Amino acid sequence: MVGLLKKYGINHKVPTAYHPQTNGQAEVSNREIKRILEKVVKPHRKDWSSKLGDALWAYRTAYKTPIGISPFWLVYGNACHLPVEREHKMYWAVKECNIGFGVGVERKLQSVELEEHRLEAYENSRLYKEKMKAVHNQHIKRREFRARELVLLYNSRLTLMPGKLRSRWEGPYRVEKAEPYGVYHLRHPSSPNIFKVNGHRLKLYHGEKMKSTKEVEVFLLKDAPEGEEN
Incomplete structure (x- = not known):
């Protein structure tokens, strides 16, 4: 197909009709039509096809705030x-x-x-x-992190079925570098690989315990012999 289009000098462009899920305006329109149908259909909701024409007419003739007029106009x-x-x-x-x-x-x-x-x-x-x-x-809310801080990363691709109660926050990861516009370089403490993420997917990690650099000696106090004063 690519060779055929190139032979006849045709520039094939993929519009939003190929991927209606990426068309935000279509999603908004479908949601509004769905709300209209919810108000006019019967309780058994099996007559939605007969009410669809009226719902489309109501949607197309209604005043739209973003454009200032109706689609019919x-x-x-x-x-x-x-x-x-x-x-x-x-x-x-x-x-x-x-x-x-x-x-x-x-x-x-x-x-x-x-x-x-x-x-x-x-x-x-x-x-x-x-x-x-x-x-x-x-x-x-602006989220700003500094270098060497520990953060948790939100995993949006986690499946729901295996481990339904599993948390979507992974980590902790260490911030290696902070760039403008909310871009951060992260690295797992057990891995040398560094990757970039958006700051909106991060939150501060508070689970690390403070490590003391000084050694503390512990002395056990024994009971003093009888007759001696402390």
Whole structure:
């Protein structure tokens, strides 16, 4: 397949449709549709397929805070109306379009206006994401570690079935070097290998006991003989 694409000069790019799990917007949309279905389906939850069309209509015509308008407005250039209102406006549009020959100019103006709405929605989405990112970063606790400190490493790839009560924190590891942007070089005390990790996966290890460098001599006190004073 690679040779065939190269022969005809085709640049094959893998979009998010190949991996819908990596598309954050699709995940958010599916979650909202799921919440709508949870409110309208019956207790046995077997009629969700018949309610899916209504749930999609409600989602597409609802106002979205990130973009400032509804998805229906992005596609058609105006808000969604009831069938009676739509039919009335359709008759009015047919009557107006049959009056003169300026239909093409009006269509161009409508296309330009729709494009302006889409650009405005894109800008609102960008500003909304920046605002949410700033709020999220304010609640993140900065974790700073120094060299020679012992830390625990969070293992996110630990399977759940074998050892369900097993802790996901491994270690301790020793911090060899700290770099900017929260990057740390770790090394296990029993291994010479050094690897890099993100600081958000670390926490300070408090289990090491203090080792005393001085030797303490212990003397046992024996009972003094009778008749002698201490």
